[in-house]
Amino acid sequence: MKRIKLLDKEFALSIPASDIKKALWEMASKINAELHDKNPLMICILNGSFMFSADLMKLIDFPCEISFVKLSSYEGMGSTGKVKQLIGLNEKIEGRTVVLLEDIVDTGVTIEKLIGQLNAQNPRDVKVATLLFKPDACKRNVELDYVGLEIPNDFIVGYGLDYDGYGRNLPDIYTVIDY
Structure with missing residues (x-):
């Protein structure tokens, strides 16, 4: 599909599944x-990050653990600037290498807050793997260790990313064209 409609917005294909x-x-x-x-x-x-994490983990060729946290900072098409933790981490991370698997880093606020929370638990190292990075939107100085693709500061959906809950199931990534 070259174009899709989700709720009241039109989106055009921007990153095909093959590029992902x-x-x-x-x-x-x-x-x-x-x-x-x-x-x-x-x-x-x-x-x-659920789709990104699942697909990336299938390509990791050594034994490792995976856990999940649930954070929220978006409403509609924009970041609220506030990070809410909805589900927390249960594993002990002291002395361990931790890799955060994030779908997209745009402002950097969410990842910065989570890194701060994790560092308080004395891990050996905290690394960040993000599928997508919006350098023009980033307002924080966060170190990204593994970046899949750098993209423009546009609103996107698909491959786990959503517009008010819709579009996460799409295998490709789409950019909004109808504001």
């Missing part, structure tokens, strides 16, 4: 090379 798969392979190769002997705990940030 290529980015995942490149990220997994780097993670496999750098973390194979670190016993990392992968942390999927729900809801948006």
